[in-house]
Amino acid sequence: MLLKDKVVIISGIGPGLGIKLAVEAAREGARAVVCAARTPEKLDATEAAIHALGATAADCTVLKVPTDINDAAQCAQLVEETVRRCGRIDVLINSAYEHGSFDPVAQSDLDGWQRIFNTNVVGTLRLTQAVVAQMKRNDGGAIVMINTMATRKPYPGEGAYAASKAAQETAARYLAQEVGRHGIRVNSIFMGWMWGVPVQQAIRMLAQHQKRSEAAVLSDIEANIPLGKMVTDDDCARAALMLASDYARAITGACLDANGGEYMR
Incomplete structure (x- = not known):
């Protein structure tokens, strides 16, 4: 099992990739899956989906923590509650995001861009910083940033979202360089159509x-x-979890494309 006995935090639990990340983490042997989202109903649905795995995930603890990553206090609470209940943090999957409206760049509301950057860059880093501080005490961990093919291949109306995710990619590379000596790996995975x-x-x-x-x-x-x-969101979730697993212990600062080959470098 890829994540046997690991404690995994997943932000941005939702009806697509978020819930699949949580379910597949449980299927892959995680000792605990910590689900974070702003909407409690989404957390409840994810818990039910994990329990539906039956014996496959019988030993997996599901911890639901309502969290807005734009709120530093809520990020701190998520980390504190995870450590209190589970003892440590081994993996963080940053899946929370804000897309915004599908406006052309030339006519975009730049206040909307600010909100998107606040979530996709600042909010993501706010949660990541809180987790990194704990991972340093654990002597290591793995962080995976969920990114998008829209940074590689422009799509109409995706300018603000793609620009914020490109900034997130750059921050992830710097972070990987900074925290590697603490045994912490940071990688990004770029999803296409799922x-x-x-x-x-x-x-x-x-x-x-x-x-x-x-x-x-x-x-x-x-x-x-x-x-x-x-490709399916199940398949993309598994690719992200591979980066979080010990099979990727030699990989940090990397960018993996998970799009069926629609974009190749």
Whole structure:
């Protein structure tokens, strides 16, 4: 099991990748999965999904901590509660984000950009700093930043989101250099189209806007993916957890693309 006996914090629990990260961490043997999100209902749904694994995750503790990563006190509380209940922190998956509106850069509301950067860069680093301080006491750990292919391949309306995630990537590289001597690894994974609830909703909206079938919209997207089909959010979650696992002990400061080959470097 990739994460056997590890204590894993996942921020940004939601109906797509967030819940899959938590479920797959439990499936991979995590001793505890600590779920953080602003919405308690999302935390409850994640707990139910982990319990539904049955014997596979019978020994996994699920800790639900409502957290807004823009609030320093809530980030500190998340770390304190995790250590109090679980004794340590081995892994942090930074999945919380704010996308904002789909406006062209030239007409964007820059106050909206500020909110997006506050969450995706400052908020993410606020939680990361709190966890790093604890990981130093543990003599190590792994941090994975969930990033986006939109930083590699521009999509209409994604300018603010992509710019904030590009800043997050740079910060992650600097952080990896700074904390490596403490046994802490920091890596980023760049997700593309992922078949799951959020993308299914997006395709439905695109189909309505374009007055086409959902199958036709999906077919156009998959035509640009070398694997021939859209990867799932389950598969992307597993790729992120691989970076968090001991199988990636030689990897830090790296950027992994998980997009079925739609973007290659």
